[in-house]
Amino acid sequence: MATVKETNQAEKQKSDVMLQYLRPKKKFPSVWCAGCGNGTVMGAIIRAIDKLGYSKDEVVMVSGIGCSSRMPVYLDFSSLHTTHGRALPYATGVKFAKPHLKVIVITGDGDALAIGGNHFIHACRRNIDITAILINNYIYGMTGGQGSPTTPSKAFSTTTPYGNVEKHFNPSELAMAAGATFVGRTTVYHVPQMEKMITQALEHKGFSLVEAVSNCHTYFGRLNRQGDPVAMLKMFKDLAVPAARAKNMTPEELEGKLVTGVLQDIEKTEFCDEYQKVVDAHRGVK
Amino acid sequence: MSDSEAAGKTDSKPARKAKYDYSSGPPPLNINLKWCKACNICIALCPQQVFEPDRDGKPVIARPDDCTQCTICWVHCPDFAITSNYK
Numbered sequence: 001m002a003t004v005k006e007t008n009q010a011e012k013q014k015s016d017v018m019l020q021y022l023r024p025k026k027k028f029p030s031v032w033c034a035g036c037g038n039g040t041v042m043g044a045i046i047r048a049i050d051k052l053g054y055s056k057d058e059v060v061m062v063s064g065i066g067c068s069s070r071m072p073v074y075l076d077f078s079s080l081h082t083t084h085g086r087a088l089p090y091a092t093g094v095k096f097a098k099p100h101l102k103v104i105v106i107t108g109d110g111d112a113l114a115i116g117g118n119h120f121i122h123a124c125r126r127n128i129d130i131t132a133i134l135i136n137n138y139i140y141g142m143t144g145g146q147g148s149p150t151t152p153s154k155a156f157s158t159t160t161p162y163g164n165v166e167k168h169f170n171p172s173e174l175a176m177a178a179g180a181t182f183v184g185r186t187t188v189y190h191v192p193q194m195e196k197m198i199t200q201a202l203e204h205k206g207f208s209l210v211e212a213v214s215n216c217h218t219y220f221g222r223l224n225r226q227g228d229p230v231a232m233l234k235m236f237k238d239l240a241v242p243a244a245r246a247k248n249m250t251p252e253e254l255e256g257k258l259v260t261g262v263l264q265d266i267e268k269t270e271f272c273d274e275y276q277k278v279v280d281a282h283r284g285v286k
Numbered sequence: 287m288s289d290s291e292a293a294g295k296t297d298s299k300p301a302r303k304a305k306y307d308y309s310s311g312p313p314p315l316n317i318n319l320k321w322c323k324a325c326n327i328c329i330a331l332c333p334q335q336v337f338e339p340d341r342d343g344k345p346v347i348a349r350p351d352d353c354t355q356c357t358i359c360w361v362h363c364p365d366f367a368i369t370s371n372y373k
């Protein structure tokens with residue numbers, strides 16, 4: 001009998017591979033607005049997991065609250081849909097108790113960087129082997145378009161009706177500064193790149209962040225006159241600058257652009273491994 | 287736009303179920319109209335202009351022979367409504 005892995009490998013080219021990973025009892029289509037990038041990211045995650053041949057029981061998907069955080073509800077993995085901003089602490093617990101599992105955190109810009117900002121930097125700092133997929137749509141989608149920590153300066157949201165006066169966070173740079181060992185940025189226009197980056201992030205040992213820039217046309221797009229999903233996808237295409245090209249550009253030239261690609265891929269000791277070493281040493285195990 | 291013009295525009299769009307000639311094999315793609323939310327992404331991104339919107343804005347395979355199975359429409363569909371019969 002073919003193992004789960006072999007079956008998965010054989011089917012990796014199929015265009016309907018996504019359907020095999022959806023929860024059979026869930027009602028589809030999803031609650032997301034028509035054209036919302038969350039679904040596109042979900043497809044990319046499924047194809048990446050399928051390509052790697054992980055079994056459904058091997059993967060744990062953890063999320064907080066938000067439109068993006070509804071993703072684990074639809075996917076047939078072991079999953080935890082937790083409280084707002086706390087996905088990373090729950091995921092840390094899961095990984096710590098069962099280090100052989102692949103723990104994936106799905107989070108939004110508000111979830112990870114506003115209420116969960118502290119958890120985010122400390123997960124990066126510890127370099128725990130978790131893959132966080134941060135869907136950055138520059139706004140709080142679920143609660144009606146309030147400004148988030150990534151809402152760009154001068155951009156409109158329901159809480160910044162005259163334009164945002166604050167400076168914004170750059171999630172990827174924040175993660176790199178905090179000590180994450182794999183960081184990549186991609187957009188929902190660049191689906192094949194996203195798929196590859198998620199594959200790399202899942203294979204990476206240590207904390208990995210994939211920042212998937214996505215369209216919330218319902219709030220961010222409408223309030224900032226960026227148009228429908230198609231117009232926003234084309235905008236991401238125009239704004240994207242591959243990391244290799246961005247190296248030779250000045251900060252002024254990069255103003256408002258999206259640097260895409262793998263931004264950091266380094267090796268450092270991993271949290272669970274280090275902890276195990278301490279346990280072994282004090283139990284007298286060689 | 288007057289009512290008659292609006293009506294004329296709707297009428298010129300293909301009907302929801304386009305007639306498909308199965309003699310040369312199954313259509314290149316399956317579209318799950320129950321899941322499709324008419325977001326227009328596949329229609330706009332297809333490099334070969336294979337689709338036309340129907341009166342609800344959902345894709346109809348208008349030019350099946352032009353499809354190169356390039357994967358763009360199904361990887362971009364946020365609702366998994368498109369699958370291929372060949373890939």
Ligand SMILES: Cc1ncc(C[n+]2csc(CCOP(=O)(O)OP(=O)(O)O)c2C)c(N)n1
Nearest residue numbers: 066067068084108109110111139140141142
């Ligand atoms: C403790 C707590 N505070 C506030 C909320 C309200 N709330 C729900 S979702 C959300 C923001 C989600 O934004 P984001 O993480 O960017 O996800 P998106 O919906 O944009 O995908 C907020 C503030 C909550 N559910 N729980």
Ligand code: SF4
Nearest residue numbers: 032033036067141216
């Ligand atoms: S409100 Fe925005 S983020 Fe939420 S489903 Fe709609 S488009 Fe997506």
Ligand code: SF4
Nearest residue numbers: 332353354355356359
């Ligand atoms: S597979 Fe490519 S060519 Fe065929 S319909 Fe989809 S986007 Fe168009």
Ligand code: SF4
Nearest residue numbers: 322323325326328363
């Ligand atoms: S991309 Fe998917 S949901 Fe959007 S119109 Fe095409 S088939 Fe429908």
